[in-house]
Amino acid sequence: MKAFVTAQLTELGIKALSQSLSLEFGGWGYEGVKLTPKQLVERAKDCEILIIGYEDITEDVLKELPQLQYIACTRGGIENIDVELVKRYNLTLSNTPGRNASAVADLTIGLMIGISRFIPQTYRYIMEQRWAEVPWDIAGNTPYKRFAGPELEQKTLGLIGYGAIGRKVAKRAKGFDMNVMVYDPFLKEADKENIVVASGLEEVLTASDFISLHCKLTSETHNIIRKETLNKMRTGAYLINTARGGLVNEKDLYQALVDKKIVGAALDVLVEEPMDPNHPFLQLDNIILTPHIGGASQDILYHQTEMVVKDVLHFIQGKRPIHALT
Secondary structure, three states, X not given: OEEEEOOOOOHHHHHHHHOOOEXXXXXXXXXXXXXXXXXXXXXXXXXXXXXXXXXXXXXHHHOOOOOOOEEEEOOOOOOOEOHHHHHHOOOEEEOOOOOOHHHHHHHHHHHHHHHHOOHHHHHHHHHOOOOOOOOOOOOOHHHHHHOOXXXXXXXXXXXXXXXXXXXXXXXXXXXXXXXXXXXXXXXXXXXXXXXXXXXXXXHHHHHOOEEEEOOOOOOOOXXXXXXXXXXOOOOOOEEEEOOOHHHEOHHHHHHHHHOOOOOEEEEOOOOOOOOOOOOHHHHOOXXXXXXXXXXXXXXXXXXXXXXXXXXXXXHHOOOOOOOEOO
């Protein structure tokens, strides 16, 4: 069988696959450019398997690749693939859920500490020598008072969404002796152990010192954080979003931060990326913004390779891929 690969894989993973497949490489993972559907068709003709990262799978692709049998995507979120269309073409599709769970969980905790302990603000204070804003005497007493923030110990972390990432965030938070409360309408009984399950969204909003978003972006969760829900949060609370930008109404969050309705926010994702250079968030000093780097771990490549290689070898052997979606 023949496979066209645009997803980044380790050398060991490529070696393992090459023992059973004829491989060709291109696109985002190897040429630094995301292929258009037309380009993907041209490069993948005669291939039974596609191993992709960010390339779009549309009807223009599938109708021009009649020999295609299986698509393996090295992403957890597969917004670039029309899943229902793949089903209609009777193709097998798999992804790599949780490949970046540890990376995103690490960043989530880092953002919590960063926003609550003024780490970016104090870095700028030192590097830009803003001594006039906060006089720094020899004992450091003035910055000590100005930049005093809460400890994580015994604070309540409210998780909205409790999938692979949410569970890892909870585990890390418990290492800081935090209390963890979860709101997730799809929570399974087995996941309810050792956590407090909120009866509804309002309970987790009103009870938490930190709210961290880890749910999928759907029609139900779009703008789940908006004026109404922000008003239910504690005045001294913080919002963390390492999931999807569309979960937050940015105008409402901006106003809540200006009015000090909540103390601060840390966002790795925005509605539009890259962000507008005139975005009002850039005027605030109680927000941390990072450029969607939640999954930017050097270890992600190893995680996704291991998962994809196992799935592709299963498929070649006539077995259902472990992470099959169709």
